[in-house]
Amino acid sequence: MSVALRNAQRALSVRRAPLRRAVCVLRAALGASRFDVGLVCASNALMQRLNGVYRHCPEPTDVLSFPFHQVAAGELPRPCCRSEYNLGDIFLGVEYIHQQCRETGEDFDDVLTVTAAHGLCHLLGYRHDTKPEWEQMYQKEAQILEELNRITGSRLRPLTAGLF
Numbered sequence: 001m002s003v004a005l006r007n008a009q010r011a012l013s014v015r016r017a018p019l020r021r022a023v024c025v026l027r028a029a030l031g032a033s034r035f036d037v038g039l040v041c042a043s044n045a046l047m048q049r050l051n052g053v054y055r056h057c058p059e060p061t062d063v064l065s066f067p068f069h070q071v072a073a074g075e076l077p078r079p080c081c082r083s084e085y086n087l088g089d090i091f092l093g094v095e096y097i098h099q100q101c102r103e104t105g106e107d108f109d110d111v112l113t114v115t116a117a118h119g120l121c122h123l124l125g126y127r128h129d130t131k132p133e134w135e136q137m138y139q140k141e142a143q144i145l146e147e148l149n150r151i152t153g154s155r156l157r158p159l160t161a162g163l164f
Contacts, residue, residue, distance in 0.1 A: 001033065001034055001035055001036045001085055002036050002037075003020050003023045003024055003027065003036070003037050003039060004036065004037070004038050004039065005019065005020045005023075005039045005040075005041070006038070006039070006040050006041070007041045008040050008041060008042050008043065008046060009041055009042055009043035009046070009094055009095065010043075011043060011094075011095050011098075012094050012095060012098050012108075014041045014094055014112070015109055016041075018109065018113075019039070019109070019112055019113060019116065020039070022113045022116065022148060022152070023037060023039060023113075023116050023120070025147065025148050025151055025152070026113075026116065026117050026120055026144050026145075026147075026148055027087075027120060028147075029143070029144035029147035029148065030120060030121075030124060030140075030144055031076060032076060032087060032120075032124065034085055035076075035077070035085050035086060035087045036085060036086045036087065037086075037087045037088070037089075037090065037120070037123070038086075038088070038089035038090065039089070039090050039092065039116065040089060040090070040091045040092065041092050041094045042091045042092060042093055042094065043093075043094075043095055044060035044093065044095040044096055045060075046091070047060040047061055047064065047091065047093035047095075047096060048060045050064050050091060051064060054066075060093050060095065060096045061093050061096060062092070062093045062096050062097050062100065062115050063090065063091065063092055063093065063115045063116075063118055063119045063122075064090070064091045064093075064119075065088065065089070065090050065091075065119045065120075065122035065123050066088050066089045066090075066091075067087065067088040067122070067123045067124075067125070068084070068086040068087060068088040068123075069084075069086075069087070069088070070125070071124060071125040072125050073124070073125040073126045073127065073133070073136055073137070073140075074124065074125065074126070074136075074140070075124070075125060076124070087120070087123040087124070088123045090116060090119035090120065090122075090123065091119075092112060092115055092116060092119070094112065097111050097112060097115060110154070110156055111159070113148070113154075113156060114141075114145065114156050114157070114158065114159050115159065117141050117144055117145055117148075117156075117158070118141060118158070118159065120144070121137055121140050121141055121144075126140055138158055141158035142157065142158055145157060145158060
């Protein structure tokens with residue numbers, strides 16, 4: 001199935017083809033390659049609006065995930081028809097991520113990819129509200145990033161290493 005990537009901001013250049021390819025590999029590593037995924041590169045203004053509406057936190061953020069299905073962590077959805085082969089949408093706050101990268105010296109494209117991996121895990125029910133949930137999500141992120149690293153020769157790691 002497809003990864004639909006839309007650049008809904010104009011502040012930064014985003015290398016869409018490599019990001020789309022990485023998300024396809026990550027989706028396959030999750031066993032969800034049959035499912036469509038929407039990926040939106042968003043401005044701080046859009047992320048702030050969405051974060052305010054859906055999380056009651058009116059500040060820009062790095063990633064917001066909107067799952068099409070509600071599933072337990074690690075479970076794949078069980079669609080009834082073709083139109084339900086959709087994991088949902090991931091909004092990447094590219095301006096926010098870029099600012100963080102300038103402060104930390106990390107590579108912008110790498111952090112976009114790792115943030116997309118985090119968003120994909122959220123689409124499949126992973127959360128990080130408690131330490132056990134965080135540990136489970138961290139392990140899944142590390143696993144799928146390791147698969148991406150194996151295929152691409154990169155050395156990406158989850159961003160949530162110091163959350164708990």
